[in-house]
Amino acid sequence: MRKSLFILTLMLSFAMAQAQQAEIIKLADLERIIKSDNDTTYVINFWATWCVPCVKEFPSFQALAKKHTNEKVKVLMMSLDFKKGYQQTLVPFIAKHPINGNVYLLDEPDYNSWINKVSNEWQGEIPVTLMVNNAKKIYTFFNRDFTPSALEESYIKTIKK
Amino acid sequence: MKKIITSRTVFTVIATAIVCGLLSFAPAEKSYKIGDKVADFSLKNVENGKMVSLYSLPGATKGVIVMFTCNHCPFAKKYEQRIMDLDKKYAALGFPVLAISPNDPSIAPDDSYDNLAARAKEKNYSFPYAFDETQGVAKAFGAAKTPHAFLVAKEGDKWVLKYMGGIDDNPDEPENVKKPYLANAIDAVLAGKPVAVTEAKAIGCTIKWKQS
Incomplete structure (x- = not known):
């Protein structure tokens, strides 16, 4: 019994570690998400493990993702961590802070080539968050950080537009 | 009635x-746009406690590279050596660097006056490192993050904004930079040519604004 429990725990933790892998993506992948026309609201947070206010607001996104599991919403944590050494920065961070969503590493260091494609209002400071649902014609850019209640409130307000 | x-x-x-x-x-809410005249300002240089001003920065015969940066931000750290190299190269050509930390030290303690001074001394900066305590200069320029570069060039008796944004296109691998945006802008001004890319956006740490 104890042995099978051990194996089960091992399998579970392995599955969880699998689920929390960071996928390296390029601009084309980000554009595909931002332009997709299915009726899903994407909450896309641009952040990095080196960014103090980003790490501080990470639990707000964990809470939002957990609360709205049965809705057509996807929380995407778009990390701007440096690709070099991300196994020592991003990977351990997400292993420690699992989130019911996807964690990506956006590997596009020529920021000028894509920042305006997210928002003209964005100067490149992080954290920022984009909420987009093309089927509902929602495209709202937030240049701010969020407490859990502020994020919940902004999300509800945005999808009810 | x-x-x-x-x-x-x-x-x-x-x-x-x-x-x-x-x-x-x-x-x-209004900040400088490309082509705007930039007003003079003075801030305290943490290296010697003396005021330093844009218009009378030593060696600024062509203009000034105004660089909002700070101690704490990992992104600014990535660029520290490159900022030092920019001053080494361009101060002699009439474009010295004026580094400015705009952060509220109560939020980012690494960016306190004393810590800025310690960093400048440790790295032996060849340029002034000023503390924008009221954050008024950062607001006037529309600075949003660190690092955030602004190129101000002298045109007759006017000081004009010629470039704003990032330093180059590769923060993590200086050896793989393909587009040195800021250096290209300085080179164009020095050659008397129009700046091809006047704004290039880059990621950085949000300026730690005072909570009001």
């Missing part, structure tokens, strides 16, 4: 609308 009240009400509504309209265009 009824008519008077109505017209008075109409007047109040119009007056309120005008006042609100004026308020929404309050100059506090």
